Amino acid sequence: MYCRETDVVIIGGGPAGLAAALAVKAAGVESVLILERDTQLGGILNQCIHNGFGLHTFKEELTGPEYAARFIKRVLDEKIEYMLETMVVDLKSDRTVVAMNRKEGLFSIKAGAVVLAMGCRERPRGALGIPGFRPAGIFTAGTAQRFVNVEGIMPGSEVVILGSGDIGLIMARRMTLEGAHVKLVAELMPYSGGLKRNIAQCLNDYNIPLKLSHTVVDIKGKERVEGVTIAEVDERLKPIPGTEEFYPCDTLLLSCGLIPENELSGSAGVALSPVTGGAVVDNTLETSIPGVFACGNVLHVHDLVDYVSEEAENAGRGAAEYVKGQKAGIVPEDDTVMEMKAGKGVRYTVPAKIRPATVKKDVLVRFRVDNNYKDVSIGVFYDGRLERSVKKRTVAPGEMEELRIRKEELDKYPEVKEITIGFVE
Amino acid sequence: METREMTCINCPLGCLLTVTKDNGKVTVTGNTCPRGEDYGIKEMTDPRRTVTSTVRVKNGSAVKVPVKTKTDIPKDKIFEVMDVIRKAEVKPPVHIGDIIVDDIAGTGVPLVATKDVE
Ligand SMILES: Cc1cc2nc3c(=O)[nH]c(=O)nc-3n(C[C@H](O)[C@H](O)[C@H](O)COP(=O)(O)OP(=O)(O)OC[C@H]3O[C@@H](n4cnc5c(N)ncnc54)[C@H](O)[C@@H]3O)c2cc1C
Ligand code: SF4
Numbered sequence: 001m002y003c004r005e006t007d008v009v010i011i012g013g014g015p016a017g018l019a020a021a022l023a024v025k026a027a028g029v030e031s032v033l034i035l036e037r038d039t040q041l042g043g044i045l046n047q048c049i050h051n052g053f054g055l056h057t058f059k060e061e062l063t064g065p066e067y068a069a070r071f072i073k074r075v076l077d078e079k080i081e082y083m084l085e086t087m088v089v090d091l092k093s094d095r096t097v098v099a100m101n102r103k104e105g106l107f108s109i110k111a112g113a114v115v116l117a118m119g120c121r122e123r124p125r126g127a128l129g130i131p132g133f134r135p136a137g138i139f140t141a142g143t144a145q146r147f148v149n150v151e152g153i154m155p156g157s158e159v160v161i162l163g164s165g166d167i168g169l170i171m172a173r174r175m176t177l178e179g180a181h182v183k184l185v186a187e188l189m190p191y192s193g194g195l196k197r198n199i200a201q202c203l204n205d206y207n208i209p210l211k212l213s214h215t216v217v218d219i220k221g222k223e224r225v226e227g228v229t230i231a232e233v234d235e236r237l238k239p240i241p242g243t244e245e246f247y248p249c250d251t252l253l254l255s256c257g258l259i260p261e262n263e264l265s266g267s268a269g270v271a272l273s274p275v276t277g278g279a280v281v282d283n284t285l286e287t288s289i290p291g292v293f294a295c296g297n298v299l300h301v302h303d304l305v306d307y308v309s310e311e312a313e314n315a316g317r318g319a320a321e322y323v324k325g326q327k328a329g330i331v332p333e334d335d336t337v338m339e340m341k342a343g344k345g346v347r348y349t350v351p352a353k354i355r356p357a358t359v360k361k362d363v364l365v366r367f368r369v370d371n372n373y374k375d376v377s378i379g380v381f382y383d384g385r386l387e388r389s390v391k392k393r394t395v396a397p398g399e400m401e402e403l404r405i406r407k408e409e410l411d412k413y414p415e416v417k418e419i420t421i422g423f424v425e
Numbered sequence: 426m427e428t429r430e431m432t433c434i435n436c437p438l439g440c441l442l443t444v445t446k447d448n449g450k451v452t453v454t455g456n457t458c459p460r461g462e463d464y465g466i467k468e469m470t471d472p473r474r475t476v477t478s479t480v481r482v483k484n485g486s487a488v489k490v491p492v493k494t495k496t497d498i499p500k501d502k503i504f505e506v507m508d509v510i511r512k513a514e515v516k517p518p519v520h521i522g523d524i525i526v527d528d529i530a531g532t533g534v535p536l537v538a539t540k541d542v543e
Contacts, residue, residue: 049491049539050477055436063477065491065540069521149479152489177478177507196439200432201474205500304437399437 002107007031007323009097009109011088011264012117014043016296018071019309020115021080023316029323034082035099041082042068043119045305047149050170056306067305091268095291112326113291113319116265117312120258120297137225141167141255154178156251160228161185162216164192166303168255173202183247186214186230188237191372193257193398195303217244225252258301268292275348276300282353283363284318293319300350303400332357343381343422345369354419356410363405367421369395380405381420382413389424431468433461444469473497478510480525482542485517491539492525498532505530517542
């Protein structure tokens with residue numbers, strides 16, 4: 001088996017992998033390799049042809065492919081090595097990456113550091129527990145997006161969408177523009193998982209109804225979907241008898257959330273968070289395995305690609321510093337670790353740990369709340385004591401929030417074990 | 426006097442705007458930044474959208490090339506624009522920014538490619 005050594009190996013060539021690679025190079029580490037299983041770089045952005053990307057980074061609104069192209073160009077300009085149609089099949093805890101492609105067959109790479117940037121996948125139908133047969137005409141929204149935008153195939157003409165995640169909303173508009181009749185978007189929860197702007201410009205613009213607290217209870221049709229039965233659900237998300245309504249349709253799209261693609265991380269023994277499905281990382285985005293870093297949707301699901309690129313730069317820098325430190329034989333003197341905890345109203349934080357010795361200025365903490373709230377005050381607590389808080393007019397689970405942990409505070413409380421982010425009572 | 430509530434679609438914050446039109450004068454509240462005010466006024470007087478879609482490629486490395494209207498177009502022209510897009514076809518190579526249709530559906534706005542196809 002062919003075997004090689006590389007300082008930093010990046011698994012995945014989407015926006016996370018591209019930005020991480022650029023940051024590694026910028027930090028002065030030349031030996032960096034991107035491994036991508038698809039036929040092109042850019043990841044999921046290649047099928048996200050709508051606009052709304054890059055406002056943060058480029059101060060203009062780009063489509064997904066345009067955003068990707070800017071990073072791909074920089075990767076090419078920097079002559080960063082990449083391999084396409086190359087699937088990583090195994091990652092070992094000593095950072096050996098096993099991959100395969102047509103040219104080399106199965107081969108292995110001994111990596112100084114690894115950046116996980118595999119993105120996420122859609123929650124499949126099985127996980128949803130909809131009873132009934134499995135007729136043709138049921139797709140995840142992302143699969144439909146690939147059919148329509150990349151392959152130029154329309155999956156159907158009379159459509160019901162279950163789940164109001166952003167991909168579902170985007171596809172409601174996309175299929176309407178292509179001549180389909182989107183009858184309804186049904187959402188199990190009492191709130192939408194998608195961005196408000198997408199409800200406005202993808203549903204309201206085309207008079208597509210959104211029914212909150214509704215779900216599919218039955219699917220009709222043996223060969224092909226002929227219709228679905230939608231019912232209202234109670235607070236415990238159980239269908240309420242008597243509220244059933246039948247919608248004839250030939251297509252059902254499922255947009256029921258995304259899960260980080262972490263099979264590889266699991267096999268390497270990377271500790272995963274049960275809440276995000278992604279790795280547990282510290283402020284340098286290092287996982288529980290030294291020298292293995294994570295960023296982008298494989299770490300936690302992002303709504304905004306700009307944040308993915310920013311986070312990936314951080315991971316790339318971390319990986320580069322790790323490799324440089326190992327080469328110079330530097331052993332960190334202070335290995336104090338503070339735990340980050342999700343307090344009241346907060347589902348999770350990334351990072352989940354802070355190593356104060358590695359903090360230069362401050363630590364950007366991203367988190368999600370567990371419900372829709374109005375006029376809340378979100379606080380930073382050091383070992384349970386409120387340090388400061390910010391007021392928010394509205395917060396929603398579909399929109400990622402952020403706060404900074406300041407270096408002065410970490411210096412002020414060197415003995416602290418736990419930093420909590422949560423609502424102030 | 427006409428008052429409407431709407432979500433600003435200019436950024437992911439999605440501020441809830443209250444837009445009031447009184448004797449031709451439009452006022453906007455609820456916006457976090459000036460872009461929201463511009464959006465509210467435009468949405469009340471001349472609503473516009475950028476249309477993104479795909480155009481068929483003849484014998485290229487991809488079946489479809491993604492496209493967008495270079496700037497936003499009047500909202501009530503969206504389906505006319507789509508009719509033109511559906512009938513259009515391009516020959517490779519196509520590069521980002523290349524004009525695929527100029528002055529699409531009489532809007533005065535060109536349709537441009539958003540990806541390279543060889
Ligand atoms: C439908 C949709 C709409 C969106 N809309 C917006 C929007 O309007 N605005 C916005 O800012 N953001 C939007 N986003 C979010 C943004 O696009 C994503 O957060 C971002 O693309 C994630 O980047 P990533 O690199 O982490 O993952 P991906 O783009 O998924 O890239 C991961 C890459 O890793 C590769 N890979 C995975 N496993 C392996 C393996 N074992 N070996 C080799 N390669 C592997 C995959 O092939 C893929 O190319 C949207 C996302 C989706 C899905
Ligand atoms: S008003 Fe400004 S901040 Fe609010 S959604 Fe519009 S562009 Fe974003």
